[in-house]
Amino acid sequence: MTQTKSTPGGRGTLYKGREGMWSWVGHRITGVGIFFFLLVHVLDTSLVRVSPEAYNAVIGAYKHPIMIFGEIGLVGAIVFHAFNGLRIILVDFWKQGTRYHKHMLYAVLILWFVTMAAFSARHLMIFFGGE
Amino acid sequence: MTTTNSDAVLPSQGIEAPRSGRIDPKYLRSNPSTGSFEMVAWVFMRVSGAALVVLIFVHLWTNLMVGDGIHQIDFAFVAGKWANPVWQFWDLTMLWLAMLHGTNGMRTIINDYAEKDSTRLWLKSMLYVASAVIIILGTMVIFTFEPCLTDDAGNLLEGVAPQFCHGVTN
Known part of the structure; x- marks a missing residue:
């Protein structure tokens, strides 16, 4: 069978199904998730104007064991969106950006993994080590 | 033209x-x-995005990674931070940049996926109203916050007032 696709492996095109597309998908999904958390987070913080008891009661929900893992997921989304966002800026403004965009995505994923390993360890240690 | x-x-x-x-x-x-609006929005996403990386990473570091981390977050902790104008300005900048960045991102997504004119109009109207409410609410909370709450007799509320209130009113 003749290979007529534009990439060596014949896997779709330059963009579809490859690093460029998946980083875009990841950026979009994490962005939407962070946006909705932000709406909730401003509302819960606004309870400091209602009463200290109301604020402490609602913020206490973030200290539930299930929420601790939710926070790790949230920070995971933020860290990916942050690092990949810096990659997008480099693709746009750095002369060699488009040449190295795949390398930069792998760098983003490695940095994400290192950052999240450190954050998760510290967050869990504080949670289980505290009261 | x-x-x-x-x-x-x-x-x-x-x-x-x-x-x-x-x-x-x-x-x-x-x-x-109106051609320049989309370009201004494009530049804004990159400038605000770079600033938000710093703003949010420091926010997460001071609130979750140092001290008692998640356990320390309560009314007194917020009051202690906002007693410092630097943190008021920090949180205000973070609020505005994050909300405008997020709202413009959601606007882009609505434009991409909502094909009917009326659907786009409704979704974007709801988005803009929600964003305006959150930005105005958050700004008012930062500027009208009162850390040293007192009861009717003028005594500090015990258990919730941060440490520095005791030095001021006694």
């Missing part, structure tokens, strides 16, 4: 190179009078 490029006309052949001008406005992709 048309764009012109004097070099684009090839006199020897008497024909114009493609896209050299005299484009009927109805074939232009953008309205010349």
Whole structure:
């Protein structure tokens, strides 16, 4: 069978199904998730104007064991969106950006993994080590 | 309105190179009078994004990674931070940049996926109302916050007032 696709492996095109597309998908999904958390987070913080008891009661929900893992997921989304966002800026403004965009995505994923390993360890240690 | 490029006309052949001008406005992709908005939005996403990386990473570091981390977050912790104008300004900048960045991202997504004009209008109207409410609410909370709450007799509320309130009112 003749290979007529534009990439060596014949896997779709330059963009579809490859690093460029998946980083875009990841950026979009994490962005939407962070946006909705932000709406909730401003509302819960606004309870400091209602009463200290109301604020402490609602913020206490973030200290539930299930929420601790939710926070790790949230920070995971933020860290990916942050690092990949810096990659997008480099693709746009750095002369060699488009040449190295795949390398930069792998760098983003490695940095994400290192950052999240450190954050998760510290967050869990504080949670289980505290009261 | 048309764009012109004097070099684009090839006199020897008497024909114009493609896209050299005299484009009927109805074939232009953008309205010349509003064309710069999308470019300003594009620049804003990159500038605010770079700033938000610093703003949010420091926010997460001071609130979750140092001290008692998640356990320390309560009314007194917020009061202690906002007693410092630097943190008020920090949180205010973070609020505005994050909300505008997020709202513009959601606007882009709505434009991408909502095909009907009326659907786009409704979704974007809801988005803009929600964003305006959150930005105004958050700004008012930061500026009207009262850390040293007192009861009717003028005594500090025990158990919730941060440490520094005791020095001020006693």
